[in-house]
Amino acid sequence: MEIVAPLEIEDYVIQTAEFMSPARWHIGHTSWFFETLLQTYQPGYKIYSPDYLFYFNSYYEGFGARIERPKRGTRSRPTVRETVAYRRHVDEQMLRFLESVEDHEQADTILQLVRLGLEHEMQHQELLVYDIKHLLCDQFNAPIKAGPTSAAKVEGMAEIGGGLIWLGYGRGLGVTSSNAGEKLNSQLTNYSFAFDNEKPAHQVFLQDFAVDRALVSNGDYLEFMRADGYGDFRWWFSEGWEAVNREHWAAPLYWELHDGEWMIRDFAGLHSASSKANEPVSHVSFFEASAFAKWAGRRLPTEAEWEKTACLAAPPDQRRLFPWGDEPVELAKANLFENGLWTVSTIGAYPEGKNDFGCHQMIGDVWEWTTSDYVPYPGFKSEFDEYNDKWFVNQKVLRGGSFATPQIHVRSTYRNFFHAHERWMVSGFRCAKDL
Numbered sequence: 001m002e003i004v005a006p007l008e009i010e011d012y013v014i015q016t017a018e019f020m021s022p023a024r025w026h027i028g029h030t031s032w033f034f035e036t037l038l039q040t041y042q043p044g045y046k047i048y049s050p051d052y053l054f055y056f057n058s059y060y061e062g063f064g065a066r067i068e069r070p071k072r073g074t075r076s077r078p079t080v081r082e083t084v085a086y087r088r089h090v091d092e093q094m095l096r097f098l099e100s101v102e103d104h105e106q107a108d109t110i111l112q113l114v115r116l117g118l119e120h121e122m123q124h125q126e127l128l129v130y131d132i133k134h135l136l137c138d139q140f141n142a143p144i145k146a147g148p149t150s151a152a153k154v155e156g157m158a159e160i161g162g163g164l165i166w167l168g169y170g171r172g173l174g175v176t177s178s179n180a181g182e183k184l185n186s187q188l189t190n191y192s193f194a195f196d197n198e199k200p201a202h203q204v205f206l207q208d209f210a211v212d213r214a215l216v217s218n219g220d221y222l223e224f225m226r227a228d229g230y231g232d233f234r235w236w237f238s239e240g241w242e243a244v245n246r247e248h249w250a251a252p253l254y255w256e257l258h259d260g261e262w263m264i265r266d267f268a269g270l271h272s273a274s275s276k277a278n279e280p281v282s283h284v285s286f287f288e289a290s291a292f293a294k295w296a297g298r299r300l301p302t303e304a305e306w307e308k309t310a311c312l313a314a315p316p317d318q319r320r321l322f323p324w325g326d327e328p329v330e331l332a333k334a335n336l337f338e339n340g341l342w343t344v345s346t347i348g349a350y351p352e353g354k355n356d357f358g359c360h361q362m363i364g365d366v367w368e369w370t371t372s373d374y375v376p377y378p379g380f381k382s383e384f385d386e387y388n389d390k391w392f393v394n395q396k397v398l399r400g401g402s403f404a405t406p407q408i409h410v411r412s413t414y415r416n417f418f419h420a421h422e423r424w425m426v427s428g429f430r431c432a433k434d435l
């Protein structure tokens with residue numbers, strides 16, 4: 001509700017593209033998720049409104065009929081006032097329900113679902129930022145805070161040894177190699193949640209590889225554009241080349257050409273791309289990231305390479321929760337939603353967040369594209385129908401969180417996923433190469 005507070009009433013209801021949702025829908029849908037829990041576990045719970053179940057269900061076949069996604073902005077009812085009242089009602093019911101939940105015979109299951117509901121809400125907080133940006137961009141009165149003023153120089157690639165590694169949430173995370181796999185240590189308490197798609201931890205083999213210490217910057221990307229990157233089929237996947245021609249892509253989303261100069265529009269206004277040359281490029285699709293990498297003689301990392309780099313400590317190669325170690329996320333370590341920047345930071349602005357190999361900003365700023373297909377890990381077991389399991393086709397994995405991700409929502413094992421052509425989310429990348 002704090003995120004949407006600066007919106008005017010008209011801003012809540014319209015849909016500016018098929019892929020975005022109106023703010024009114026997000027604030028109702030996140031309560032709808034909790035209402036389904038009340039329906040199942042609260043004896044005698046009375047549904048607030050069958051119309052709301054229809055309008056606020058996103059894609060869950062198991063919860064009945066629903067409005068098609070592209071039509072969420074074609075209705076003015078329920079109104080914003082009604083939606084806020086619905087939200088208040090569900091919140092009150094949930095609080096009352098939770099007061100006595102420990103006496104419930106399915107208390108453990110319910111508490112797991114409550115946690116899932118909260119994580120789901122955090123996902124929608126981030127989507128709200130994307131959608132408000134698409135709706136209003138610099139017309140939105142975002143409560144922007146100043147970012148760090150100095151930045152470390154970040155150059156070159158880190159060379160990482162391959163071999164068998166543990167990938168995924170659980171085993172070896174936050175524990176020394178001597179007791180790896182036995183239990184998670186006490187520092188993990190705040191990080192005791194992970195989505196089912198991050199599990200189980202399993203072994204994969206990696207060849208030696210090198211990975212960029214810095215995210216690819218707007219300046220790097222401008223060079224690709226000036227070299228006619230968008231005009232040369234050689235760098236593009238066939239489907240990517242089709243997208244370039246069909247969508248007339250000539251730059252990332254939110255870039256505009258003014259009097260021959262590329263400008264970037266964000267929540268803070270319109271600024272020349274060259275003045276933002278040392279910031280990570282964002283709002284690029286997987287196709288654009290891949291084309292840049294090929295042009296640069298590199299490739300994107302796999303998600304296993306990314307995770308090994310993000311969790312790797314200097315020898316003896318302990319596996320850690322975050323690039324900086326096992327300490328929780330804090331403002332000085334990564335640019336996440338709580339930092340309040342509402343945009344990417346300068347490359348090198350968070351030196352406290354780098355790993356032992358000098359890789360900066362793996363957590364925060366931009367979600368990083370990987371070459372990995374979003375598929376279940378070996379041994380995957382769905383913990384909630386239709387949440388993650390039904391999306392295991394035709395999408396790519398992104399890692400690391402963005403400036404719009406809440407701090408307690410991000411993890412090194414977190415697997416985000418989008419289609420290869422999508423770019424309204426805060427997506428960027430770093431390159432890798434074989435050794």
Ligand SMILES: [Fe+2]
Binds near residue numbers: 029058120124
């Ligand atoms: Fe949702």
